[in-house]
Amino acid sequence: MLQQQPLTGNGPSNGRGLGMSGHPGMHALNSVHHPSQRRSDGGDSGLEGTENGHENRRDIGDILQQIMTITDQSLDEAQAKLVLTLIVFIFQLCSLSMRNAQEDEPQDPQLVRLDNMLLAEGVAGPEKGGGAAAAVSAATSSGGMSPDSSLEHSDYKSKLSQIRSIYHTELEKYEQACTEFTTHVMNLLREQSRTRPVTPREIERMVGIIHRKFSTIQTQLKQSTCEAVMILRSRFLDARRKRRNFSKQATEGLNEYFYSHLSNPYPSEEAKEELAKQCGITVSQVSNWFGNKRIRYKKNIGKFQEEANLYAMKTALGGPQGNDSPHTPNSTGSGSFSLSGSADLFLGVPPVNGEQSAYQMGVQANGNWHGRNSPPSGASPHSDHSENSD
DNA sequence: CCACATGATTCTTG
DNA sequence: CAAGAATCATGTGG
Numbered sequence: 001m002l003q004q005q006p007l008t009g010n011g012p013s014n015g016r017g018l019g020m021s022g023h024p025g026m027h028a029l030n031s032v033h034h035p036s037q038r039r040s041d042g043g044d045s046g047l048e049g050t051e052n053g054h055e056n057r058r059d060i061g062d063i064l065q066q067i068m069t070i071t072d073q074s075l076d077e078a079q080a081k082l083v084l085t086l087i088v089f090i091f092q093l094c095s096l097s098m099r100n101a102q103e104d105e106p107q108d109p110q111l112v113r114l115d116n117m118l119l120a121e122g123v124a125g126p127e128k129g130g131g132a133a134a135a136v137s138a139a140t141s142s143g144g145m146s147p148d149s150s151l152e153h154s155d156y157k158s159k160l161s162q163i164r165s166i167y168h169t170e171l172e173k174y175e176q177a178c179t180e181f182t183t184h185v186m187n188l189l190r191e192q193s194r195t196r197p198v199t200p201r202e203i204e205r206m207v208g209i210i211h212r213k214f215s216t217i218q219t220q221l222k223q224s225t226c227e228a229v230m231i232l233r234s235r236f237l238d239a240r241r242k243r244r245n246f247s248k249q250a251t252e253g254l255n256e257y258f259y260s261h262l263s264n265p266y267p268s269e270e271a272k273e274e275l276a277k278q279c280g281i282t283v284s285q286v287s288n289w290f291g292n293k294r295i296r297y298k299k300n301i302g303k304f305q306e307e308a309n310l311y312a313m314k315t316a317l318g319g320p321q322g323n324d325s326p327h328t329p330n331s332t333g334s335g336s337f338s339l340s341g342s343a344d345l346f347l348g349v350p351p352v353n354g355e356q357s358a359y360q361m362g363v364q365a366n367g368n369w370h371g372r373n374s375p376p377s378g379a380s381p382h383s384d385h386s387e388n389s390d
Numbered sequence: 391c392c393a394c395a396t397g398a399t400t401c402t403t404g
Numbered sequence: 405c406a407a408g409a410a411t412c413a414t415g416t417g418g
Contacts (some may be wrong), residue, residue, distance in 0.1 A: 243397045243414045251396095266407085287406090288398060295408060296396090 111215075114222040121229050123164045124222075159232050167225045171218065178214040182207055246289075250279035254289050258297075259311035264369055265294055294369070 118124035185206055189198050246254075257275055258265050267275060272286045279286070297304050 245396065245415060285397080289396090291407070291409095292397070295410095298408095 108219070111219050111222070114219065114226055117226050118167070118222060118229075121226075122160065123167055123225060123229060160229070163225060163228050163232065167221070170221050174214060174218050174221065178210065181214075182210050185210060246279065246281060246285075250281055253279045254286070254293070255307065255311050256315060258290065258293055259308050260315045262308070265290060265297075266369070 115124065186203065189203055189206065192198055245251075253275060257267060257271070261267070267286070267290060269283075272283050272290075276283045276286045281289075
């Protein structure tokens with residue numbers, strides 16, 4: 001299931017994808033997972049007051065969230081103060097009922113995990129470092145596509161940096177809001193202390209509660225970010241399977257090499273690099289191509305004879321038309337017609353009556369790279385192919 | 391829409 | 405680890 005989502009490129013909002021291209025604001029990430037909207041999949045349980053059934057902690061969170069949204073909008077001081085007073089009052093109530101809630105912060109392991117992941121993804125780390133690139137290469141380590149796929153690569157990177165910037169903005173915002181809020185609460189408490197005794201302990205507890213609350217919110221932010229990164233990553237990985245045919249030029253270049261080295265179609269690392277450059281593809285693509293080609297050629301030699309002839313001819317003629325003639329080593333510079341001389345050049349001269357086909361001889365002569373396994377029984381190697389190159 | 395071609399991935403092997 | 409083999413998924417032509 002979960003077959004290959006549409007993901008037809010650049011759809012900013014396909015599926016439930018990171019809707020970040022829209023507003024780089026506070027709500028972009030939250031759209032993925034809004035802190036105030038509870039999800040009931042066990043995923044983030046444990047972040048909020050599940051213990052002792054202190055449901056009101058969650059309510060406080062909601063209220064806080066709302067307040068923060070409100071204060072984000074322009075509200076004049078007086079109103080804001082009023083609201084804050086109210087909040088403080090609620091907090092006081094809350095702190096009464098939470099008397100024996102855990103006072104210390106056990107450094108939630110989940111939070112640590114989130115932090116680690118964000119760091120690994122290069123989201124939380126230092127600015128614009130190689131973090132993103134590292135993450136990508138780690139993600140694709142098995143694939144073996146190094147400096148390539150620059151298309152998806154850059155796409156991924158830009159998306160990741162979007163996430164990162166949103167994350168940082170949000171984090172900063174929360175932090176700022178937290179200190180602001182704390183200050184306000186302190187001020188209010190100070191004011192209250194004129195009319196009633198306010199113990200330092202109470203203040204301390206207040207601050208503690210506020211910080212915990214904000215850190216919960218931050219955790220949720222981190223979680224949302226992680227989710228976004230995961231989605232992005234899985235999509236990126238899926239996208240790798242997207243296939244596009246090589247250009248005609250590329251195929252020609254590869255075929256030329258292949259057929260001119262038919263006796264040993266295993267390009268060295270250098271040759272691969274050269275081919276890759278020449279064909280505008282990557283080294284691993286060259287490897288893939290040769291892997292596929294060898295096996296498919298071997299599987300059904302007959303099918304490739306025409307092609308073989310064609311390229312053998314091309315090579316023999318030293319390149320047909322102004323095509324980029326590769327620096328294929330020893331490009332059979334011998335005469336135009338005597339096609340038998342060169343070692344590598346094999347000419348698929350198909351069976352001229354019982355005679356072994358020339359290409360087979362050629363291959364055999366120079367080391368049979370496919371181990372001369374019994375060609376698949378069914379694959380009648382010398383099918384009719386009467387005509388051949390003129 | 392189907393069949394085949396083809397690039398990519400995954401698993402096995404030596 | 406590279407090559408082979410099987411398989412997947414998309415591209416393409418009829």
